[in-house]
Amino acid sequence: MNSAIAESYHQFEIAGLAEVVEGNGGLPKVHITTPECTGEIYLHGAHITSWKPSGAEEVLFLSPKSRWEHGRAIRGGIPICFPWFASKSDDPTAPAHGFVRTKAWQLESISQVERAVTVSMFTESDESTKRWWPADFRLVYRATFGPELGLELLMSNTGRSALRFEEALHAYHRVGHIQDARLRGLDGVQYLDKTDSNRKKMQHGEIAITAETDRIFLDTAGAIELDDPVMHRATRVMKENSRTTVVWNPWIQKAQALSDLGDDEWTQMICIESSNVSGFAVDLAPGQQHTMKARVRVSNL
Numbered sequence: 213m214n215s216a217i218a219e220s221y222h223q224f225e226i227a228g229l230a231e232v233v234e235g236n237g238g239l240p241k242v243h244i245t246t247p248e249c250t251g252e253i254y255l256h257g258a259h260i261t262s263w264k265p266s267g268a269e270e271v272l273f274l275s276p277k278s279r280w281e282h283g284r285a286i287r288g289g290i291p292i293c294f295p296w297f298a299s300k301s302d303d304p305t306a307p308a309h310g311f312v313r314t315k316a317w318q319l320e321s322i323s324q325v326e327r328a329v330t331v332s333m334f335t336e337s338d339e340s341t342k343r344w345w346p347a348d349f350r351l352v353y354r355a356t357f358g359p360e361l362g363l364e365l366l367m368s369n370t371g372r373s374a375l376r377f378e379e380a381l382h383a384y385h386r387v388g389h390i391q392d393a394r395l396r397g398l399d400g401v402q403y404l405d406k407t408d409s410n411r412k413k414m415q416h417g418e419i420a421i422t423a424e425t426d427r428i429f430l431d432t433a434g435a436i437e438l439d440d441p442v443m444h445r446a447t448r449v450m451k452e453n454s455r456t457t458v459v460w461n462p463w464i465q466k467a468q469a470l471s472d473l474g475d476d477e478w479t480q481m482i483c484i485e486s487s488n489v490s491g492f493a494v495d496l497a498p499g500q501q502h503t504m505k506a507r508v509r510v511s512n513l
């Protein structure tokens with residue numbers, strides 16, 4: 213990170229709490245250290261790569277094999293999928309999960325609120341986005357690092373036409389061993405099974421991961437509990453203005469097929485994604501805004 217860039221970020225820093233430093237691949241990141249937690253968020257993709265409450269272990273999974281370069285997604289942490297989820301329905305050449313996770317966002321502010329630090333970043337429509345998606349938009353992301361991790365994705369339609377978009381906070385949660393972890397909060401919820409031609413199915417009881425799992429849970433606003441007996445930890449994911457939850461674990465073969473994920477790393481992660489995807493994409497008229505929120509809390513199991 214050259215000195216001019218460092219200088220331009222200096223104005224945002226809060227002494228002793230938040231600094232902008234050079235991260236992996238030379239990409240700038242905000243490093244947060246408070247009495248309550250430590251955390252990291254890259255300007256690349258507004259991508260949170262770490263949140264560690266005091267006295268607890270790292271909550272997010274991050275692959276040591278991840279790439280760190282403009283135009284590539286970071287493997288792990290919390291990628292932001294927008295304005296489409298997975299592949300673009302009308303263009304197979306478009307980047308998976310949209311284009312904001314692979315571009316540099318701009319730092320808007322860093323502020324201290326009680327026991328937490330909030331980092332705010334934004335990205336807007338430009339020539340590179342219009343290559344894939346004609347809309348005019350402004351996307352603001354506020355990440356609050358404290359005793360809980362708070363996430364807010366605020367989307368504004370800054371154009372003159374109505375638009376429709378999908379969004380997901382594609383969070384990689386770290387677990388001791390996936391086969392011992394259990395997910396609760398989706399009992400009785402319908403889902404699309406991506407491992408079975410998107411067939412619609414019903415979840416019965418808690419989720420145990422015993423094979424490749426890729427499910428879009430539909431019309432659900434409830435909180436998710438992740439129980440991890442190996443790390444003696446319970447993680448609660450709460451959300452607002454989100455009507456779908458995606459659950460993903462690549463298992464053995466898919467993990468081997470991903471060059472930026474270690475072959476055995478499928479055992480250490482599960483994705484729980486607060487989202488609005490598939491039939492729950494969001495419509496916005498010109499001038500309208502939409503905010504999706506999520507909060508993560510950990511406790512001892």
Ligand code: TA6
Pocket residue numbers: 285298308309382406426458459460483485
């Ligand atoms: O969220 C689940 C999913 O859509 C899976 O189908 C899988 O592809 C995963 O995302 C990871 O996608 P990525 O483009 O980051 O490799």
